[in-house]
Amino acid sequence: MVLAAADPRSFPALVRILARGGVVIAPGDTMYGLVGIAPEAEQRLRGVKGRGEDKPFLCLIADASWIERISDMPMPSGLARYWPGPLTLVFPARAGGTAALRVPNHRFLQELLRALDRPLYSTSVNRTGGEPLRTMEEMRRELESDVDAIFDAGDQPSDAPSTLLDITRRPFAILRQGAVRLLPEDLL
Numbered sequence: 214m215v216l217a218a219a220d221p222r223s224f225p226a227l228v229r230i231l232a233r234g235g236v237v238i239a240p241g242d243t244m245y246g247l248v249g250i251a252p253e254a255e256q257r258l259r260g261v262k263g264r265g266e267d268k269p270f271l272c273l274i275a276d277a278s279w280i281e282r283i284s285d286m287p288m289p290s291g292l293a294r295y296w297p298g299p300l301t302l303v304f305p306a307r308a309g310g311t312a313a314l315r316v317p318n319h320r321f322l323q324e325l326l327r328a329l330d331r332p333l334y335s336t337s338v339n340r341t342g343g344e345p346l347r348t349m350e351e352m353r354r355e356l357e358s359d360v361d362a363i364f365d366a367g368d369q370p371s372d373a374p375s376t377l378l379d380i381t382r383r384p385f386a387i388l389r390q391g392a393v394r395l396l397p398e399d400l401l
Contacts, residue, residue, distance in 0.1 A: 215353065218321075218366035227364050228328045235361035236261055238338055238352055242319035243299050243372045243392060244345060245352065246335040247360070248273070258334055261359045263341045270334040271301050271313040271375070275326040280304065282332070283312045289380055291399060297323075299375040299392035315375055321366070337374070 216223035284304035297318035306312040337345040377389035
């Protein structure tokens with residue numbers, strides 16, 4: 214099902230689909246993403262992506278105060294200036310392992326997170342190993358039958374993915390260079 218961003222009924226419909234455990238394609242601040250409520254939608258997302266259990270999904274949160282829902286580690290003060298924005302930080306997770314968290318700089322995603330009051334898993338719109346799909350036509354052709362909805366806000370310009378930074382160790386380690394160019398002092 215395709216939900217047009219211009220239709221005022223689409224946003225509430227999208228919230229209902231996600232709240233029921235659905236997986237959708239939605240616009241973001243770096244590119245469209247496959248999203249679902251964390252952690253309930255994890256297996257559905259893995260099925261759509263064809264992704265194994267060994268690679269986790271990043272988790273979108275509304276603001277830094279949501280970190281405490283997932284981790285006991287506070288936000289490093291020197292990195293706070295990059296949120297909201299395309300910087301994903303890997304925190305130690307309270308439940309064990311790690312959690313990659315990001316506060317998106319995108320009004321739609323912020324509204325969606327606040328309406329759900331739950332973090333969202335997010336990943337690029339593609340099958341594992343394939344290039345990210347960039348146009349509505351590509352996304353509809355390749356994935357419409359595998360997701361519960363596509364929120365169509367029109368084609369977005371291609372952008373670099375978020376920078377991925379592991380803050381569970383010192384110095385911090387860049388795991389993926391993306392849209393944010395960190396300064397050497399950001400890694401200390």
